[in-house]
Amino acid sequence: MSDHLTVVTHPLVQHKLTLMRKRDTPTALFRQLLREISQLLAYEITRELELTTETVDTPLQPMDAPVLAGKKLALISILRAGNGLLDGVLELIPSARVGFVGLYRDEETLQPVQYYFKVPEALDDRLVIAVDPMLATGNSSAAAIDLLKKAGATNIRFLCLLAAPEGVARMKEAHPDVPIVTAALDECLNEKGYIVPGLGDAGDRMFGTK
């Protein structure tokens, strides 16, 4: 991917995102919509995956048919809200290897606090797609990507649902080599570091906490 930021403007993505933003959308529907959007975003972020060919026998004759090239890609969920994107993407790419970076954002300092890290082996040989629905200050995603790079990843993409300009700028400064794919670029952050207009706290809405 050449662009640092790609906003997926597909009408289905935009319509579903609007439903997710509504205050009264219930938890079960919120999760279902996120799963549906995650697959449309995955389509976009994987559009330039390398292909090779494999000879297969169709019922009529053999042919050289396209298959994905290289080592299986790694999906990394930034816990816990990342899991809301992970499930749908994994359904689309079931052979992907999966890792988890546990981070939560301290609500006072807006700094990430790490509590878990487990990723697949040979990250340096894989395309790594890190997923987290919300890119707000960018502190969590920048820290997660630092950890992935320390673990050897060199080819990383970041998939989110909503981004704030502040978070995109932070990522561009810290990780200019990591393309971002999102469904929307919102206006700004409020004084508590929430994306506005946004959709609130993705993890809480997804899991019914708070």
Ligand SMILES: O=P(O)(O)OC[C@H]1O[C@H](OP(=O)(O)OP(=O)(O)O)[C@H](O)[C@@H]1O
């Ligand atoms: O860009 P930032 O300012 O760092 O904010 C974004 C982070 O905040 C949310 O996670 P949260 O800390 O709420 O944890 P959770 O996923 O467990 O709810 C979100 O899922 C991101 O990880």
Ligand SMILES: O=c1cc[nH]c(=O)[nH]1
């Ligand atoms: O708006 C925001 C900002 C951080 N995390 C969220 O879930 N929502």
Ligand SMILES: [Mg+2]
């Ligand atoms: Mg949260």
